[in-house]
Amino acid sequence: xxxxxxxxxxxxxxxxxxxxxxxxxxxxxxxxxxxxxxxxxxxxxxxxxxxxxxxxxxxxxxxxxxxxxxxxxxxxxxxxxxxxxxxxxxxxxxxxxxxxxxxxxxxxxxxxxxxxxxxxxxxxxxxxxxxxxxxxxxxxxxxxxxxxxxxxxxxxxxxxxxxxxxxxxxxxxxxxxxxxxxxxxxxxxxxxxxxxxxxxxxxxxxxxxxxxxxxxxxxxxxxxxxxxxxxxxx
Numbered sequence: 085x086x087x088x089x090x091x092x093x094x095x096x097x098x099x100x101x102x103x104x105x106x107x108x109x110x111x112x113x114x115x116x117x118x119x120x121x122x123x124x125x126x127x128x129x130x131x132x133x134x135x136x137x138x139x140x141x142x143x144x145x146x147x148x149x150x151x152x153x154x155x156x157x158x159x160x161x162x163x164x165x166x167x168x169x170x171x172x173x174x175x176x177x178x179x180x181x182x183x184x185x186x187x188x189x190x191x192x193x194x195x196x197x198x199x200x201x202x203x204x205x206x207x208x209x210x211x212x213x214x215x216x217x218x219x220x221x222x223x224x225x226x227x228x229x230x231x232x233x234x235x236x237x238x239x240x241x242x243x244x245x246x247x248x249x250x251x252x253x254x255x256x257x258x259x260x261x262x263x264x265x266x267x268x269x270x271x272x273x274x275x276x277x278x279x280x281x282x283x284x285x286x287x288x289x290x291x292x293x294x295x296x297x298x299x300x301x302x303x304x305x306x307x308x309x310x311x312x313x314x315x316x317x318x
Contacts, residue, residue: 085307086255088277088298089127089134089262090270092290093148094119099292102182104205106174107216112144119293120148124155126295126312127262135259136162138251140169140266141221148293149264167225168246171266175233176206178214200236201282207232236285240272247273255300270296277306 094116098105112120127134134156139149146165153159177185177197186194196203208215209232216222216230231238254261263273270290274280277298280288290296295312 085302086258086300086304087132087260088251088255088300089132089260090273090290090296090298091123091148091152091262091264092267092270092292092294093145093264094123094151094293096144104174104177104180104182104185106171106178107142107219108178108214109142109219109221110144112147116144116148116292117151120151121155122314123148123293123295124152126314127152127156129314130312132156133260134158134161134262136164136254137262137264138169139163139165139264140171140269141165141167142170142266145169145171145264145266149262152262152264164250166246166250167222168242169263169265169269172236172239172268173208173216173231173234174205175208175231176212178208195286197235199286201285202235202237204233204235204238236268236272237282239268240275243269243272244276247276252304256302256304258302267292278309 093112095113096105096110096116097113098108098110100113100115134153137149137153139145149163153161197205215232217227222230251261267290271285271288274288275285297310297312298306299308301307
């Protein structure tokens with residue numbers, strides 16, 4: 085039976101600052117490092133043996149995955165990174181304070197973009213240095229594939245495509261797969277796996293550092309889903 089572990093990276097420096105991050109490559113905050121440590125300890129306490137780890141190209145997710153594997157004593161496994169697991173690209177809102185954006189555009193549009201399914205934020209100009217085509221991380225990616233902004237719907241397309249092409253084959257083989265990624269890339273996966281309607285996606289919140297487990301049979305039918313907590317011993 086395949087087992088999928090989804091963990092949103094620990095709190096980043098910009099999470100703490102309440103700033104839209106998107107594809108900006110900021111690091112974990114000290115609080116986020118603690119959350120990743122705890123996630124690794126939880127996996128170790130529950131005696132889960134991970135076979136392979138997937139992450140995005142962004143260091144807050146990569147570092148979270150590495151910390152989890154270190155604390156779970158599984159640093160020997162393969163660690164594969166893909167830009168298709170990146171956070172949603174927040175376009176021109178990246179680097180901007182969330183409260184200031186809400187005040188500027190109004191709460192209705194703000195919520196449609198942030199929590200809705202099909203409304204993207206304003207796009208980055210092709211000359212904007214924040215555009216991923218200027219980032220060396222994506223030198224080997226066709227610039228036409230790099231988004232200037234994304235709705236959750238657009239994010240779901242690339243994430244679920246990667247899930248089908250790369251991750252599902254491991255699950256079918258009975259492997260336990262860890263995905264250390266981002267709030268919206270994980271929301272997109274959860275929406276697909278749990279068959280959540282686009283009208284209900286606003287209700288889905290992914291906590292930083294939480295260990296979310298999905299168990300499948302060999303036909304990729306979801307059998308169980310649950311969250312893991314620390315085992316408290318007295």
